[in-house]
Amino acid sequence: MIGKVLRGKRVQGLIRYLYGPGRHGEHHDPRIVAGFRSPVELEPGSQADGSRDFRRLDGLLTQPLALLGERNYRKPVWHVSVRAAPEDPILSDGQWADVAREMVSRTGLAREGDEDAVRWIAVRHADDHIHIVATLARADGTRPEVWNDGYRIRDACREMERRFGLRSTAPADRTAARRPKRAENEKAARVGRGDSARGVLRRHVAVAAAGARTEAEFFAALAAEGVLIRQRCSTRSAGQVTGFAVALADDTAASGGPVWFGGGKLAADLTLPRLRRRWAPDASSRPPSGPPLSARTARAIVRTAVRRAADETGTITEFFRQLQQQGLLVRPRYSKVDPEEITGYAVAHPAAEEPVWYSGGQLADDLTLPRLRRRWNNPADNASPVDELTPEERQAFYDDAVRAATYATSHVRRYLATNPYAAEDACWAASDALCVAAKVTGNRHLRRAADAYDRAARAPYGRIPRPSPAGNALRTTARLLTLAGVQDRVTLSILVLASRLITLLETIAQIRMLQQRPAQADAARDAHRHLERARTAADRHHGVRRDGPPERPQAQLASLDFPGVGALSGSSTPVSTPPAGPRSPTPRRHSP
Template sequence: MIGKVMRGRRAGGLLYYLYGPGRANEHVNPHIVAGWRHPAELEPPLRPDGGRNFRNLIGLLNQPLAALGDQGYAEPVWHCVARAAREDRVLDDDEWAQVAHEIMNRTGLACDGDDDGVRWVAVRHADDHIHIVATLARQDGTKPRTWNDFYRVREACQAVERRYGLRVTAPGDRTAARRPTRSETEQTKRKQWTEVPRVALRRHVVTAAAGAGSEEEFFRALEESGVLVRKRMSRRSPGEVTGYAVALPSHRNRSGEPVWFGGGRLAADLTLPKLRARWNGGTATRSEGNSLGEGVRVSPRWELWEEVSAAAGQAAERLRDAAAGDPGAAGDLAGATSNLLHVAADVLKDRRLRDAAEAFDRAAREPYARVPQGTPSGVRLRRAIRMLARADRMPSGTSLIADVVRLVNAVAELRAAQGRTAQATAARVAARCLGGTVTTALPARAPVRLAAADFPQSNRPNPGTLPSSSGRSAGPPRPSGPRRPRR
């Protein structure tokens, strides 16, 4: 079960929509299944003309907001959609009511036994989902907390999966990248771009970070790729950079200004503090040789090829040893594998590598954006990657792809040993993108579609052009890669 949280300003407008016909007449028999009172007390009564009278329900929902006044949220309407998978059985109204109560309890908005929680209702107008509408003002006149509400909703959905035997989905551990919003996807289709700007920027940032050993090299690489960069400066310490944002020159708002994305809006591990920790080798000591900004030179082509191959082979062996013995000991190698995929795709201009890098995205991250401790194998692989980033275009990537396939499969084994099924699946999808043989079978009921949801191929409409970093047309679209299965 998947839960999505949104915010709005008017409860009335949302209720009118939920009880209406829907955009394609998909709303059938809308009714309240749960709420802060008994559903029968809250159900909007029918008018003589057959419509619904929402005046009483809207007034009741808005009363705590009026009491809170200017101390409340700018967007005081909390809207959560909880949706079951297509292959799940149809839950009845009582079961959906339990789902709604679980969500409200886990988020702390209306805990069990708390009569002063927020006012809310859960509306069902389809077999497979409900909408929860709440106003963000407690009945005791205080302002409720919404911090990390999305992750609490994720926990509630997983609890419901266990309770009712539904399809198991991955935890909300921040290993998935930030997905494009609906408006971003619709804009991409409308302008016939081949890729959503957020996805293109994430690839630029990941590739630049992979080939850099410091933030100076990172920002320089971004600017050389044509991406607009804006640094955030400290107010307390003049000259200190505390963050950054990036934009594509061709992606602008209605005022003609660039649409900026901070690193954290692209992925949890792309903030400047996280990147600095990665460049410093995580929590490894300098005596281990973790300073990636020192001693990197461009070797002759054949030497570079041998070094990349040897580093990848050593990393794959280390990953398999860790999977068999200590699964927590080689987390940095998964991130280094992602770096290799992105840099190799950029150097070789190979679509298979690019598709694999995007598919592998989730497999690379540690839960909650933790920076793992550096290892000698990880340091060696990252040094080789930085040399590869400085190399000219290679004539062939066949041998490198074979090395990468072995490395990606080793990451899949590690993630499986760690019990991170969605991440293991993402790694296997990446191996398939490269035409490699997947060495480990998928576990029963593995959330393949959940992992594929982080694979941004579906955000590339077939016709059109990419809003490129240079502002010029990227030309006709390339052959599309693996498509995300429909939910």
């Protein structure tokens, strides 16, 4: 059962719509099943011509609004549509009346025994849903509080599911992204956009956040995609950015200006404060980032970072500071004649197997300190060349990304038997890897997997998980894929990466079931099915055949060492401790 809260200005028009035929003739036998008085007393009478007379009902509902006068809400009509699932049994008028009373009671609008409560009615004009209408004015001349009423409606729906044996739905734990409104979907259909503006912007922001290490990189990535950005500054501290909003250039309002969405209107974890915690966790508590990078990858990352810092700074002090902010190790070289004069520098990547120091000249001819100083002094005469990755470097990035994903999966598996709640950071960071992989490959199956996984990623109520080695490894995967850039959507590198992510999502789905979060487990399984399609398409392109019975999911193979884990996880194939001796392969049961 789901309930959707709407607000309006005029109750008269809403009542006439509920008693009318509907937009597509879907309204049949409209009637009041509950209200602030008995349904028989509130039901509109019939006129001589057979039409309904709504004047008395209009007056009863709007009368308390006159007591508030200018203190009224701007939209004083509270409207909730409550709908059961198609497979649920049809509820009687009495049962729907219980549902309506539970809704207005939980929200505090009309608790049992409150004689000064708001005036409300519940109209039923179909088998599977009702509409609750209330005017936000109490009989004692005060305004009712409706803050967070959507979450109270969700709790009431779950209570009704338990009472009447209806299909169970997810709690309002804020793990789902903000859904587009109906007007947004209709607008997207009119202009021929496949997704609503809110959905497109959420995807852009998620990809930019996953591939960035700093706030500046985040906003630069959004601007490169053509996204309009509006930063919100503090009213107390001049120049301090406290939030942001984004818009599409071709998505305009009736006034002609762009339609802006703040980060929190896209998803709970996309506000600027939460993004900042993602990019700059406490360095003293930051765990290892995962397996060390190969020497080729580390050198390419260092060269790219040095060139970017040289382009964005103008002095040696700013240059060194930005390199350190990007997490690189910096070692200046001083003159033997003048100990205070800096004549060169060397940089190293801390995640390499062994930190290897590179001087500016070893990275590129134009990155020596004398050349950089000439460029800073005469920027017009010394334009920086574009730094392109070689095919070998790009392949090294993908190889290291696969290694990091494999490392993360092995760490996440341990939580199946120890503490599934310790995997929150890895579940969250897996979304980064999926979003960036979909972006750089353009693979439609990967994009659908990233969209489907979205809900499975977040911790409840917008909490930011503590960093973990598995989570940092997956964030490394996302950043390496970002640096590698666009890749052929059916290359063997993508095939290998998709296989590693399939194994990861199998494990995460079991972890979400162990955490008793079925909606998030379903999202992880949906993403897993899309990744399976991506791997099948790549197999077909490369002529790869997978003969014989499918292998057992890797997450279940990992569970064989821990008795009882498979049964707790809700898997369709129970897992138990095998007898002594070699293990025999067991065919996997595919989800329908």
